[in-house]
Amino acid sequence: MSTARRASRQAGIALLLGVAMAACAAEERSASPNLGEPVDPQTLLALDRTVFPDGAGLPEGSGDVSAGETLFAQRCAHCHGAAGEGGSAPELAYAQMPLDSEWPDQTIGSYWPYATTVFDFLRRAMPMEAPGSLTDEETYHLTAYLLHLNGLHERGTPLTREAVIALRMPNRDGFRWVDVQKPPPEVDRATAPAGD
Amino acid sequence: MGDEKDTRLPPAAGNGLIDRRTLLTGGAALGAAFCLPRAAPAQTPDPMRVAGSGFVTYGSPSVHEQRTIRYASSNPMAPGNGISYTPLHRLEGTIVPNGLHFERHHNGVPDIDPASHRLTIHGKVKRPLAFSVDALLRYPMQSRQCFVECGGNSNAGWNDEPLQTATSNIHGMVANSEWTGVPVAILLDEAGLDPAATWAVAEGRDAFALTMSVPVTKLLDDALIALYQNGERIRPENGYPMRLLLPGYEGVTQVKWLHRLQLTDQPAMARNETSRYTELQPDGTARQFTLEIEVKSLITSPSTGMVLDEHGLYEVKGLAWSGRGKIVRVEVSADGGKSWTDAALDGPVQAKCFTRFRLPWHWQGQPAVLKSRATDETGEVQPERDVLIAKRGKHGYFHYNAVVSYAVDEDGFISHVYG
Numbered sequence: 001m002s003t004a005r006r007a008s009r010q011a012g013i014a015l016l017l018g019v020a021m022a023a024c025a026a027e028e029r030s031a032s033p034n035l036g037e038p039v040d041p042q043t044l045l046a047l048d049r050t051v052f053p054d055g056a057g058l059p060e061g062s063g064d065v066s067a068g069e070t071l072f073a074q075r076c077a078h079c080h081g082a083a084g085e086g087g088s089a090p091e092l093a094y095a096q097m098p099l100d101s102e103w104p105d106q107t108i109g110s111y112w113p114y115a116t117t118v119f120d121f122l123r124r125a126m127p128m129e130a131p132g133s134l135t136d137e138e139t140y141h142l143t144a145y146l147l148h149l150n151g152l153h154e155r156g157t158p159l160t161r162e163a164v165i166a167l168r169m170p171n172r173d174g175f176r177w178v179d180v181q182k183p184p185p186e187v188d189r190a191t192a193p194a195g196d
Numbered sequence: 197m198g199d200e201k202d203t204r205l206p207p208a209a210g211n212g213l214i215d216r217r218t219l220l221t222g223g224a225a226l227g228a229a230f231c232l233p234r235a236a237p238a239q240t241p242d243p244m245r246v247a248g249s250g251f252v253t254y255g256s257p258s259v260h261e262q263r264t265i266r267y268a269s270s271n272p273m274a275p276g277n278g279i280s281y282t283p284l285h286r287l288e289g290t291i292v293p294n295g296l297h298f299e300r301h302h303n304g305v306p307d308i309d310p311a312s313h314r315l316t317i318h319g320k321v322k323r324p325l326a327f328s329v330d331a332l333l334r335y336p337m338q339s340r341q342c343f344v345e346c347g348g349n350s351n352a353g354w355n356d357e358p359l360q361t362a363t364s365n366i367h368g369m370v371a372n373s374e375w376t377g378v379p380v381a382i383l384l385d386e387a388g389l390d391p392a393a394t395w396a397v398a399e400g401r402d403a404f405a406l407t408m409s410v411p412v413t414k415l416l417d418d419a420l421i422a423l424y425q426n427g428e429r430i431r432p433e434n435g436y437p438m439r440l441l442l443p444g445y446e447g448v449t450q451v452k453w454l455h456r457l458q459l460t461d462q463p464a465m466a467r468n469e470t471s472r473y474t475e476l477q478p479d480g481t482a483r484q485f486t487l488e489i490e491v492k493s494l495i496t497s498p499s500t501g502m503v504l505d506e507h508g509l510y511e512v513k514g515l516a517w518s519g520r521g522k523i524v525r526v527e528v529s530a531d532g533g534k535s536w537t538d539a540a541l542d543g544p545v546q547a548k549c550f551t552r553f554r555l556p557w558h559w560q561g562q563p564a565v566l567k568s569r570a571t572d573e574t575g576e577v578q579p580e581r582d583v584l585i586a587k588r589g590k591h592g593y594f595h596y597n598a599v600v601s602y603a604v605d606e607d608g609f610i611s612h613v614y615g
Binding site for chain 2: 111
């Protein structure tokens, strides 16, 4: 870089510094090279696999308990037991001892506050040896079966997207937030549009 | 043994504890070896009579230090789901070497080519943006020392009987490093944060696609996209090429292999913030979003499994930390909590960071129970185990921070005890 260009650039930097120092804290942070690249909507859709309690991110579809039972035997039973009673991986149902007892059973039915979490977790992380391999339809079937095992969904009734969102899990109100202020008691929201 | 001289040292509390200001020099039997089984001396040539070995491009610990390793434990059906513990009882100072930083993986360590990696910030922002690793390396960075502790650390403390194993195999899911990276606030500014965004869902690019919801206030406060650990690029097991660093927060929120921050107005209620990493209390409700690590300390030496092989002076030493700020005080007791005295703190004491404490102790064969108790700058004092259990029951599993006690018997054998 020539001396003249360097001097001119240094003057520019000094000017920028002066501006930054005069600015508020938020603007001071903007002394950034601004190298973020725009993301196209298709890429975002493919990336965004999170399902929220209000149904945001939950695709359209429905699940069948018997189809889920068959899938479970093929994909899940080797770790979670033939009918979700547990093995090398946790038990998924059959809670008997209540949460305030000496030996509480913490299963999906007794402990998990949202059914959307079941769908989200299955689709992103299960089974361990082939994570991310379940289709949306398979995920619905398995969700239906797991909810059925916990007495929360009847065999023969399709588990729809709306039913997953509307299902009020038994322990929905069992959680106290510690380091974040909990919002006022929720009004169950079933209005978010379907995701991908 | 020099006992006659040692007994003139100023006592600070019962059972042989010496004032922290006492300098241990000149003939005191300080550091008399903790007698662990020793290897037979190897027949090596006189190092002053043979040429030494040549250069290596990346150094390793001495071959004589091969016991200083992580203790690993995982599920045979899913070998990437498990833990390895930092051997805190074999380390000194406050910085944990990168190769000994504890690990908690939910489904293994991914192999990520940095050229293929993007950090995408989207959701409630004006401009969704993707940042390559090379781009982030050009951003202004900050360095800070802080600990990272798994919320499940020390959970064997809830057991009815004290586990007799090296103390690090119970309490070693914590480590302390100097982390360097880009403040998340800079990237959120660039993306244009929507004022309605109160949470960000952080997602890792691993086989668990691990997600955790983090309050935006924390991201704007002191969060980093960490790219370096102790001066070198973060290692694969700690999130290469980048991880979220949330000083003082429980480890699972500091998502490794970070590739996505989705700004929202609600938490995702992900599996690891509902089914796990929540603490069931005796009344049947559970604590959730217990994000900050509470004040804690641990004597690392002498500790379970070690043996005091002769009478004399020893240094009782350990680590204290709090996710809520600086450690202001560590007290040590050698008589099971009947009397306490302040340990010396190695400086500089930094917030949300390991603080090393030390105290001379004169052991003359008397039975003892050693304890440490830390206080942080918010005034919180580390609880005794019975107090913690009376308050939170035994089924919370996470966030166990009670005082740790060791019994020393007449022969110098050290065991883990409660109370």
